[in-house]
Amino acid sequence: MGAAIDAAREDVAYACRRLAEERLVHGSAGNVSVRAGDRVAITPTGSVLGEVGPRDVVVVDLDGNLLEGDRAPSSELELNLGVYRRYGAGAVVHCHAPVATALSTVLDELPAVHYEVMLLGGPVRVAPYATFGSAELAANVLEALEGRSAALMASHGAIAHGDDARQALERTILLEWLCDVYWRAAAAGEPRVLSHEQLAAAGAAFARQRSIVDMSG
Numbered sequence: 666m667g668a669a670i671d672a673a674r675e676d677v678a679y680a681c682r683r684l685a686e687e688r689l690v691h692g693s694a695g696n697v698s699v700r701a702g703d704r705v706a707i708t709p710t711g712s713v714l715g716e717v718g719p720r721d722v723v724v725v726d727l728d729g730n731l732l733e734g735d736r737a738p739s740s741e742l743e744l745n746l747g748v749y750r751r752y753g754a755g756a757v758v759h760c761h762a763p764v765a766t767a768l769s770t771v772l773d774e775l776p777a778v779h780y781e782v783m784l785l786g787g788p789v790r791v792a793p794y795a796t797f798g799s800a801e802l803a804a805n806v807l808e809a810l811e812g813r814s815a816a817l818m819a820s821h822g823a824i825a826h827g828d829d830a831r832q833a834l835e836r837t838i839l840l841e842w843l844c845d846v847y848w849r850a851a852a853a854g855e856p857r858v859l860s861h862e863q864l865a866a867a868g869a870a871f872a873r874q875r876s877i878v879d880m881s882g
C-alpha cells in the first residue's frame with residue numbers, strides 16, 4: 666500500500682506539471698487528487714500547481730482525515746472526496762482553465778457542437794455557483810457530474826474525473842478544447858448543435874471502438 670500511495674503522489678505531481686505546461690492553471694488556483702484504495706493523495710492548499718512535487722502532496726482518507734503531510738489539503742477537499750464516494754473515480758482534476766472558466770460565466774450547459782463531447786458522457790453541464798470550498802458547491806458539482814466525467818462550475822472553472830490521473834488530465838484538456846471550439850464557432854456564427862440521435866450514434870461508435878481496442882489487448 667505504501668508503494669501505491671507513493672505512485673499516487675507522483676501522479677498528482679505529474680498532472681500538476683502537465684496542467685501548467687498546457688496553460689490550464691495560474692498560480693495556486695485548482696487542485697489534483699489521485700485515489701489509491703481508501704486513501705487519496707491531493708495537492709496542498711495554496712500551492713503553486715506548476716511547482717508541486719511528490720513530497721508536497723498530502724494524503725487523506727476518504728473521510729478527509731489527514732494521514733501524511735504537514736500542510737492542509739486543498740480547499741476543495743470535500744468536492745474531490747465526493748467524486749470518489751459517489752462515482753468511484755480514480756483521479757480528479759479541478760482547474761480554472763481560461764476558456765472553460767469564461768464560458769462558465771455565461772452558459773447553463775456547453776452546447777454539444779462537436780461529437781467528442783460523448784467522450785465526457787454527453788453535453789457538459791454548468792454547476793450552479795456557490796462559494797469555493799463550500800459543501801453547497803460540492804453538492805452542486807456532484808449533481809452536474811451525473812452520467813458525465815466532466816462539468817463546468819459557474820463563475821469558477823472546470824472539473825473532470827477518470828480512472829487514473831492521465832485520463833482525468835486528458836478529459837480536462839478535451840473539455841478546454843471543446844469550450845474553445847464552441848467559443849470560436851459562436852464568434853463566427855450560429856453553431857449547429859448535434860441532435861440527441863447524432864450524439865447517441867457517436868456514443869455507440871466510441872463504445873464499438875473501445876471494445877475493438879479491448880479485444881486487441
Ligand SMILES: [Zn+2]
Nearest residue numbers: 694695797822
Ligand atoms: Zn477552484
